[in-house]
Amino acid sequence: VASEKTIGRLSLYRRLLNNLLAEGETHVFSHQLARMARGTAAQVRRDMMAVGYSGSPTRGYDIKELIKSIGHFLDAPRGMNVGLIGVGNLGRAILAYFSGRRPKLSIVAAFDNDPSKINRKIHGCPCFPVNELTKIVREKDIKIGIITVPAEEAQRVADELSAVGVRGLLNFAPVRIIAHRPIYVEDIDVTMALEKVAYFARQPHLDEVAEALTHIPDSEMPVDTESDPDA
Amino acid sequence: VASEKTIGRLSLYRRLLNNLLAEGETHVFSHQLARMARGTAAQVRRDMMAVGYSGSPTRGYDIKELIKSIGHFLDAPRGMNVGLIGVGNLGRAILAYFSGRRPKLSIVAAFDNDPSKINRKIHGCPCFPVNELTKIVREKDIKIGIITVPAEEAQRVADELSAVGVRGLLNFAPVRIIAHRPIYVEDIDVTMALEKVAYFARQPHLDEVAEALTHIPDSEMPVDTESDPDA
DNA sequence: TGTTGTGAATCTCTTCACAGCT
DNA sequence: AGCTGTGAAGAGATTCACAACA
Numbered sequence: 001v002a003s004e005k006t007i008g009r010l011s012l013y014r015r016l017l018n019n020l021l022a023e024g025e026t027h028v029f030s031h032q033l034a035r036m037a038r039g040t041a042a043q044v045r046r047d048m049m050a051v052g053y054s055g056s057p058t059r060g061y062d063i064k065e066l067i068k069s070i071g072h073f074l075d076a077p078r079g080m081n082v083g084l085i086g087v088g089n090l091g092r093a094i095l096a097y098f099s100g101r102r103p104k105l106s107i108v109a110a111f112d113n114d115p116s117k118i119n120r121k122i123h124g125c126p127c128f129p130v131n132e133l134t135k136i137v138r139e140k141d142i143k144i145g146i147i148t149v150p151a152e153e154a155q156r157v158a159d160e161l162s163a164v165g166v167r168g169l170l171n172f173a174p175v176r177i178i179a180h181r182p183i184y185v186e187d188i189d190v191t192m193a194l195e196k197v198a199y200f201a202r203q204p205h206l207d208e209v210a211e212a213l214t215h216i217p218d219s220e221m222p223v224d225t226e227s228d229p230d231a
Numbered sequence: 232v233a234s235e236k237t238i239g240r241l242s243l244y245r246r247l248l249n250n251l252l253a254e255g256e257t258h259v260f261s262h263q264l265a266r267m268a269r270g271t272a273a274q275v276r277r278d279m280m281a282v283g284y285s286g287s288p289t290r291g292y293d294i295k296e297l298i299k300s301i302g303h304f305l306d307a308p309r310g311m312n313v314g315l316i317g318v319g320n321l322g323r324a325i326l327a328y329f330s331g332r333r334p335k336l337s338i339v340a341a342f343d344n345d346p347s348k349i350n351r352k353i354h355g356c357p358c359f360p361v362n363e364l365t366k367i368v369r370e371k372d373i374k375i376g377i378i379t380v381p382a383e384e385a386q387r388v389a390d391e392l393s394a395v396g397v398r399g400l401l402n403f404a405p406v407r408i409i410a411h412r413p414i415y416v417e418d419i420d421v422t423m424a425l426e427k428v429a430y431f432a433r434q435p436h437l438d439e440v441a442e443a444l445t446h447i448p449d450s451e452m453p454v455d456t457e458s459d460p461d462a
Numbered sequence: 463t464g465t466t467g468t469g470a471a472t473c474t475c476t477t478c479a480c481a482g483c484t
Numbered sequence: 485a486g487c488t489g490t491g492a493a494g495a496g497a498t499t500c501a502c503a504a505c506a
Contacts, residue, residue: 001434004427005497011426015405029465038407042499045467057465058506074426076433082425089327093320094421102422105429144432146425168432170425174246176269184431186424190325191333193417194313194377194401195242195305196235198336200415201375201399202307203232236475260487273477276489288487289484 002050007074009047012037014070017063029060071104079104083142083166085157086149087112087127090172094146095123108140133157137164147171158185233281238305240278243268245301248294260291302335310335314373314397316388317380318343318358321403325377326354339371364388368395378402389416 002010016036020028030048031041048055053069055061082098084091087110098107110127112118118129128136136142145161147154147169154173159180161169168184171177177185233241247267251259261279262272279286284300286292313329315322318341329338341358343349349360359367367373376392378385378400385404390411392400399415402408408416 003497004431007427007430008423011423012407012420015422016407031465036407040499041465042501043497046498049467055466056506057467057504060465074430076429080429080433089320089324093324096320097421105425144425144428168428170421170428176243176247176267184428186428188419188421188424189243190328190401190419191246192239192242193419194329194336194375196238197375197399197401197415197417198307198311199238199305200235202311234475262487271477272488273479274475277476280489286488287484288482288489291487 006047006050009037009039009043010051010070010074013044013047014067014074017067017070021063021067026063027059027061028063028066030055033061075104079106080144081108081140081142082106082144082146083109083111083133083137083140083161084125084146084148085111085130085133085161086147086153087114087117087122088148091146091148092122094148095125099124105144107146109136109142111136130157133160134164137161137166142166144168144170147173147177149173151175237278237281240268240270240274241282241301241305244275244278245298245305248298248301252294252298257294258290258292259294259297261286264292306335310337311375312339312371312373313337313375313377314340314342314364314368314371314392315356315377315379316342316361316364316392317378317384318345318348318353319379322377322379323353325379326356330355336375338377340367340373342367361388364391365395368392368397373397375399375401378404378408380404382406 013033016033017028029041030044034041034044037044048061048066051069051073053061053066055066082105084094084107087095091110091112095107095110098105107125110122110125111130111133112127113130117127120127143166145158145166145168147157149157151173154171154175155177158169158171158177162179162181162183166183169177169186171185171187172190174189174191176187179185244264247264248259260272261275265272265275268275279292279297282300282304284292284297286297313336315325315338318326322341322343326338326341329336338356341353341356342361342364343358344361348358351358374397376389376397376399378388378392380388382404385402385406386408389400389402389408393410393412393414397414400408400417402416402418403421405420405422407418410416
């Protein structure tokens with residue numbers, strides 16, 4: 001078990017590694033991965049400790065092997081089925097993005113009440129009426145729910161899902177869901193994110209504020225400077 | 232200036248406070264706000280220190296006043312204009328959600344290349360062709376960009392935006408943007424979020440894991456127990 | 463030389479615990 | 485009695501810095 005932050009970064013590393021692989025690379029050093037992930041080399045190495053993968057001091061990390069190790073660590077061995085509730089613009093965007101990818105984490109059912117949406121496939125995903133939620137979640141062994149319904153309905157949907165044994169929720173509705181049994185809830189709150197951007201964008205010249213460190217003069221690398229401090 | 236986490240929570244508190252106000256409440260205690268925000272009372276009080284608002288020991292916080300104070304602290308006095316690039320499903324979802332709200336943070340222009348979308352209003356927001364991006368950003372004094380284009384185009388769009396003086400980006404594309412000048416970037420990475428949920432949902436019985444603490448038996452409150460330890 | 467892996471130090475965030483107020 | 489505001493302690497996350505290795 002690792003911290004929430006580490007898990008998030010591992011997911012990011014994996015995506016970056018897949019990109020590298022697609023470009024034909026075979027090995028990568030911690031500082032390279034760090035730069036792509038906007039982090040530090042030490043951080044990358046620390047995260048690798050969590051997955052238990054070791055690189056070679058000469059060649060760095062073997063990309064293929066590392067992807068496999070991260071997969072071992074992150075993914076459920078037999079994958080996990082996901083359901084999406086609320087096929088509005090946002091729901092469709094997510095269906096489109098995930099359709100076909102990630103066999104270990106596939107959206108196997110969508111739910112909505114609009115008759116024009118139900119009983120057909122949307123971006124490759126079958127869509128059911130919401131009143132069949134319980135039935136289908138059981139049938140398809142859905143363990144994770146993505147909530148993309150309007151704010152007013154989010155709590156009710158969450159209650160239903162957790163009652164049928166769903167173990168995790170990704171909630172896009174601008175509401176803090178109150179769970180009545182142990183369940184992991186991750187909120188994606190666009191308003192909060194936008195207000196954060198507005199706040200930090202406005203800070204006079206905290207140019208070097210956390211995330212803004214993205215600005216790196218190409219020449220110097222953010223390697224932890226194991227270099228001579230007297231230089 | 233406050234930490235990223237504090238800013239996020241303040242944005243959340245404000246939304247919760249507005250809900251309370253709509254329900255006719257006038258005052259709130261730190262532990263009430265904390266429960267709604269899934270936090271602790273001490274945390275709430277600490278965050279209040281950042282905005283510099285003081286409550287009364289007897290009545291708690293005056294909701295109206297507190298909302299005003301948070302606004303003072305978070306919002307730019309004259310507001311900030313926002314532009315959205317990429318009017319796909321996701322872009323439309325965001326336009327729909329923000330249309331009309333937040334006068335201090337309004338989306339004043341959208342951009343896309345699809346001829347059927349440009350030169351008309353979508354959810355109340357005028358839509359322009361992407362090749363007019365620079366011109367319109369200048370004209371409308373846009374300071375924040377929301378990137379909802381496909382991954383391949385995200386970096387290019389970000390470069391253009393930062394070149395015209397945009398100071399913050401909210402990026403939905405599954406790409407780590409490399410900034411070439413100081414600019415604040417906040418990524419919303421749905422894949423990462425979903426994988427996080429999958430990971431923690433799967434943990435055997437770390438029922439009490441961080442976010443899962445949502446499960447509160449209604450009776451007992453997560454007040455910091457300034458109570459008698461001998462009881 | 464330049465890298466990895468990791469104990470130790472540092473930095474940041476959260477919680478505790480209590481004085482002060484009403 | 486029960487709350488707020490806050491110094492101080494505690495937890496947690498990140499970074500440093502160096503031994504070990506190729």
